[in-house]
Amino acid sequence: MSHEGEAVVGLHHQFDTTLQQKEAASFGMWLFLVTEALFFGGLFCAYTIYRWSYPESFTAASRTLNIQLGTFNTAVLIGSSLTMALAVRAAQLGKNKLCALLLALTILLGAVFLGVKAKEYADKFEHHHVPGPTFHFEGEGASHAQMYFCLYFAMTGLHAFHMIIGAGLLTFVIVQALRNKYSPSNYNFVEGVGLYWHFVDLVWIFLFPLLYLIGRHH
Amino acid sequence: MAAHGDHGHVTPLKQYYAVFLALMVLTAITTWVAFQDLGFLNNVVALGIAGIKATMVILIFMHVRHSTRVIPVVVLSSLFWLALLLVVTWTDYYSRGWLGVVGR
Numbered sequence: 580m581s582h583e584g585e586a587v588v589g590l591h592h593q594f595d596t597t598l599q600q601k602e603a604a605s606f607g608m609w610l611f612l613v614t615e616a617l618f619f620g621g622l623f624c625a626y627t628i629y630r631w632s633y634p635e636s637f638t639a640a641s642r643t644l645n646i647q648l649g650t651f652n653t654a655v656l657i658g659s660s661l662t663m664a665l666a667v668r669a670a671q672l673g674k675n676k677l678c679a680l681l682l683a684l685t686i687l688l689g690a691v692f693l694g695v696k697a698k699e700y701a702d703k704f705e706h707h708h709v710p711g712p713t714f715h716f717e718g719e720g721a722s723h724a725q726m727y728f729c730l731y732f733a734m735t736g737l738h739a740f741h742m743i744i745g746a747g748l749l750t751f752v753i754v755q756a757l758r759n760k761y762s763p764s765n766y767n768f769v770e771g772v773g774l775y776w777h778f779v780d781l782v783w784i785f786l787f788p789l790l791y792l793i794g795r796h797h
Numbered sequence: 798m799a800a801h802g803d804h805g806h807v808t809p810l811k812q813y814y815a816v817f818l819a820l821m822v823l824t825a826i827t828t829w830v831a832f833q834d835l836g837f838l839n840n841v842v843a844l845g846i847a848g849i850k851a852t853m854v855i856l857i858f859m860h861v862r863h864s865t866r867v868i869p870v871v872v873l874s875s876l877f878w879l880a881l882l883l884v885v886t887w888t889d890y891y892s893r894g895w896l897g898v899v900g901r
Contacts, residue, residue: 657817
């Protein structure tokens with residue numbers, strides 16, 4: 580409970596305690612993530628429908644992806660989630676410098692992920708696997724391979740777009756951390772950005788098996 | 798909430814490292830399993846592992862394990878709405894051919 584006339588640093592007037600303020604912030608962020616889950620959910624839904632309709636095409640198209648790069652990127656993203664979690668912990672303990680360093684590392688890992696993704700996209704352009712007038716796919720399952728690549732680019736593209744936004748948010752948090760803005764009583768913004776970054780990791784955890792690991796055993 | 802201190806629960810470093818390690822191992826397993834022929838179980842295993850990985854990220858990295866009770870409710874509500882989105886669409890696509898609907 581608050582005490583009249585006693586100002587707690589970083590506590591906004593509508594909250595009784597910093598803990599309540601923190602919980603409200605997390606709650607709000609989680610509500611946003613629900614809408615994000617449904618946003619991606621629409622694409623996952625489309626994916627399931629088309630994969631059921633054209634299983635051969637999806638298998639054939641999926642196997643053109645580079646599984647080494649995909650696995651590597653999954654590891655990189657999980658690594659960035661770890662550094663993110665550690666950064667939130669540092670902010671929670673008021674260690675602003677450590678927090679900034681870990682966030683910089685998170686951005687770096689995110690950049691590696693996007694760089695690898697760019698390489699994969701470039702390969703797709705080179706092999707004419709990008710949907711559109713220049714699309715070309717031969718062999719078994721060629722009939723609806725374009726549908727797989729539509730979903731591949733829509734899903735990984737939207738995911739990458741989220742990461743770019745995340746990198747922007749992280750940059751802002753780094754600046755704030757270097758200004759010593761975070762303390763055990765108020766690190767809510769770091770926590771919120773952390774939730775967002777982990778959510779992006781969650782999406783990839785499902786994208787990886789669904790896009791890269793179809794029918795590899797044939 | 799008093800047990801969590803004034804400013805929320807601080808997760809021990811060991812737990813973060815353990816989750817990270819588990820996620821890495823599961824990633825290696827899911828890639829390896831994809832090359833084994835398990836029939837339709839390939840999909841089940843792949844999505845099962847993804848589900849386990851997601852659960853760990855949500856509980857530990859996203860602090861849901863030590864959050865207030867309303868947060869798990871929000872998380873589960875997202876799963877509920879996702880399930881509605883998926884299941885209702887699936888039943889529609891699955892059953893649409895059953896009736897001779899004009900114009901289809």
